[in-house]
Amino acid sequence: MDKNKQNRDIFKIFLHSLFIQTVWNYKSMVSVGFTFSLWAKCKHVITDKKERIAFLKRHLSFFNTHPYMASYAIGAITRLEEEHKKTGNPDLNSINKLKNALIGPLGAIGDQVFWQSLKPGVVLFGILGLLLTEQLQSRLFILVLILFIYNIPHFVIRYRGVKIGYEQGFSVYKYVKIENFKYIITGFKILGAVSFGFLLTLLLTKTNTGDLYDSVFFFIIFVLTYFLRKNTSNIYYAILIPLILSLIVGFTMVKL
Amino acid sequence: MELTDFFVIALVGALLTLDKTTLVQAFISQPIIACTVIGWLGHDIGMGIEIGMIMQFLWITNIPVGAAITPGGNGAAMIAVALAIHLNRLFPEQFNLILLLVVLYAVLLSYIGAKLRSWHRNRNVFILDRILKNVDKGDFNILGKSIFISIALNYLRFFVIIFTGLILGEIMLSNIIGAMPSVWNIYAKYTMPTLWAMGLGLGLTLYDTKDVRRYILIGIIMGIIVMRLAF
Structure with a gap:
């Protein structure tokens, strides 16, 4: 496939994946946003009405994982659905199995990377920075800085997730390992812990x-x-x- | 602040709140950022930043793991900062009491917000059922339409919550503060240090593991050095 077209498609899927939690519901969790992301590409591949209905109903049934990490599953399932349409392989049962198998690991990694490391680390660093200066301009700079510190790994992982998933298909599981994200977890845990210690001294003094x-x-x-x-x-x-x-x-x- | 100011704050606040789960999640709905924006709209950006920091600290342990419903702290923080700015203009000598009351009000709103989110997730089941029905009929644009409708409904929900929260808060808190003797401001003098100490206590629960303790110590040493140099 033309590399430029593939990159455009990946970007389009990535943009759709930003809506993954929009229709969060207790019956199928984030399946609507997940299917919406797959549909960005698959609607051009699956043209038969009956197949389209079957595709949508299959994916709307259930999906839930960490919203950022879901991009790995989105990329991989898009690729596999495309291959299934073109060659008949892999079979739908295998695609479904992979999808279900990714739910747990992606959720666990996402919670550790983003909710337990990145977010508190950035928050504590931000509060520390804001407390260290009284000047409004410096404070606004710190707020912009923390937006960047948070969103660079956030968007890079989300985009890379779609890209790796799409390129690897079934082999995506090799990338969905906590070891591959250790440097982010460790980095932001250190940032958070140092900021916390600093804040403790600062607030006790203030x-x-x-x-x-x-x-x-x-x-x-x-x-x-x-x-x-x-x-x-x-x-x-x-x-x-x-x-x-x-x-x-x-x-x-x-x-x- | 006038009613129109509250209206504008609710419009912008609802837009920022969409970032919490509806769209993207790019950190802009977090109190530290959102309260600054609300502070700017209320012409007191400094107060926006101060209260944003405190509210962010209070919700630091809110981790939305799986289907867990965490307190609706982001919208509540925006309401708290708008009310703090407004009440501080009405009762400039009562800041401690204002701070205590807006934080308590924000905690109450965050509880209500969590309940409403649970209700909303149940309501989204209807949207899912509608999508499935339409897919059966061969309407494949329903996904995009439903996402759009859901964003619009979420925006409306957040707007109503923030606007109602502001109006009710203004009526209740201004009457309470107006009716309380000024000595209550002295009784509430520990509010600010308490909030900071609470933030630290909550934050420590995230970092009380062996592997990061030494980094806390490094932070403490860095803090002591900087404080010594500063004073």
Whole structure:
């Protein structure tokens, strides 16, 4: 196939994949967005009405994984559906099996890479940067910077996912390994941890009023929130209890 | 702020909220960015950044794993910052109390937002069923149409939530603050340090593993050096 045309197709699929969660529902999860992405290319390949109906119903049934990492599955399934239409191989059962087999690993990798490493790392780095300067222009620069730091790996992985998936077909599973993303996980975990340590010092200094009670109170809230969040799955307790406590302490300090 | 300001904030806020799950997810719906935009619209970008940082810190452990419903913190943070700017103009001497109340209000809204998202995901099943029915009839454009309709409905939903949240918040909080004696602002003096300490406590839950502890220590040392140089 003409390389330029293939790249154009991959880009088109990538753009469609940005809508993967638009019709998120409890019955088929993200299957509508997933099928919408496949359809960007497959509608030109599958022209028979009955085959089109069968294709759409097959993919609309169920799909759920990490929204960014889904691009690997989208690329691979597009390729395999195309090959199936042209040669009859691979059979539909194998395509379906691959699709289902990718759900778990893509979800697990995506959660680790993006939700547990990239996002908190960027957030903590951003907050640190914003606290280190008071100048508005510098602060706006930091906000633009964190948008870039977050979105460069985000968009690169999403685009590469479609491209690798489309080029590799069945062999995409070789690329869907946590080892291939270790450098991002490690890099952003380090960024987040260093920023966190720095923030700890910075906030202890900034909120220090010179009053020992204030510093002790700050430390108690820090530890209390940590244990509340660690031991309960309900985030609201970890937010509401310290806030109510702060009001009680404020009230008591004034009365004393 | 006038009603028209709230209207514009709701229009822009709904657009930013689409980024949370409906479209792309390019980080612009995150409080740290979205609140800055709302602050700019409310002519107090500094306040937008300050409250955006705090709200972002509070939701740092929100990880939308699988089908989990996390608190609707992004829209709530935008409402909180718009109300904080508005109330701070009305009651400039009551900032601690304003901060406490807008954060509590944002927490309440985030809870409601999570419930509404669950309802919305159930409602999307109807869209799926409609797509399947139309596909059976041979309407293959239904996918694109449904995506478009879903974006429009989501936008409308976010607009209504943000606008209603702003109006109700303005009525409730301005009356509460107006009715409270000014000493309540002193009672609430620990709100800001509490929010920062909470953010750190929440953040630590993400980094309390052996493999990253030494990097936290490096960060602490870097912080001490910078603080020493700065002061």
